[in-house]
Amino acid sequence: MYPDERVVRFITDHFIPVRVHVRDQASEFQRLGERYGAHWTPTILELAPDGTETHRVEGFVEAPELLAQLTLGLGEAAFKAKNWREAERHFQDVLTRYPETDSAAEALYWAGVSRYRATNDASALAETAAAFEKRYSDSTWAKKSSIWKE
Amino acid sequence: MEIQWRHDFDEALKDGRERKKPVLLDFSAAPM
Numbered sequence: 001m002y003p004d005e006r007v008v009r010f011i012t013d014h015f016i017p018v019r020v021h022v023r024d025q026a027s028e029f030q031r032l033g034e035r036y037g038a039h040w041t042p043t044i045l046e047l048a049p050d051g052t053e054t055h056r057v058e059g060f061v062e063a064p065e066l067l068a069q070l071t072l073g074l075g076e077a078a079f080k081a082k083n084w085r086e087a088e089r090h091f092q093d094v095l096t097r098y099p100e101t102d103s104a105a106e107a108l109y110w111a112g113v114s115r116y117r118a119t120n121d122a123s124a125l126a127e128t129a130a131a132f133e134k135r136y137s138d139s140t141w142a143k144k145s146s147i148w149k150e
Numbered sequence: 151m152e153i154q155w156r157h158d159f160d161e162a163l164k165d166g167r168e169r170k171k172p173v174l175l176d177f178s179a180a181p182m
Contacts, residue, residue: 008152011174012154015172015173015174016156016162016166016171016172016173016174017153017173017174017176018158018159018174019155020157020175021178021179022177022178022179028159029177032175036175040177041179042176042177042180043176043177044174044175044177045174046173046174047172047175049163049166049167049169049171049173051173074172077172
C-alpha cells in the first residue's frame with residue numbers, strides 16, 4: 001500500500017511518519033506496543049501532537065481504504081478537539097473521494113453528527129438518516145442513524 | 151517518491167508538538 005503515490009503524498013502532507021520494526025527495533029516495538037496496546041503488525045496509529053491516539057488501522061488494507069481510513073482519522077481528531085466544521089470537512093472528503101470504501105458509511109454518520117454539533121440543528125441528523133436510506137443502507141451505521149428519522 | 155520514515159519515536163513526537171502536526175506511527179514487519 002505504501003508504494004502507492006497517493007498514499008505517500010497523503011502521509012507526507014499530513015503527518016510526521018514514524019516506523020517501528022517488530023524485529024529490527026524489538027525493544028522499541030515492545031515499549032510502544034505496550035503503551036498503545038498494539039501487539040500485531042501491520043498496525044498504524046494516528047496520534048495527536050500530544051501523543052494521544054486518535055485513530056487506528058489494523059491489518060492490511062488496499063490503498064483507497066487506507067486513504068479513507070486516514071482521512072476518517074483526521075476527522076476524528078478534529079471532532080475530539082471540538083473543531084466541528086473541520087471534522088465535517090474531513091468526513092465529507094471520505095464520502096467524496098472514497099465513496100466505495102468500507103469507511104464511507106462511518107464517514108456519512110459522523111459528518112451528520114459534526115454538522116449537528118456545529119449548528120445545534122437536529123435536522124442535520126434527520127437528513128443524515130434520510131441519506132442512509134439512499135446509500136449504505138445495509139451498514140451498521142445506517143442502523144445507528146435510524147433513531148434520527150423524523 | 152518515498153515516505154521519509156523516521157525511526158526515533160520520541161524525537162518525532164517532540165517535533166510533532168513543536169509543529170502542531172500529528173504523528174503517524176507504523177508498527178511494521180516489512181523489510182526495512
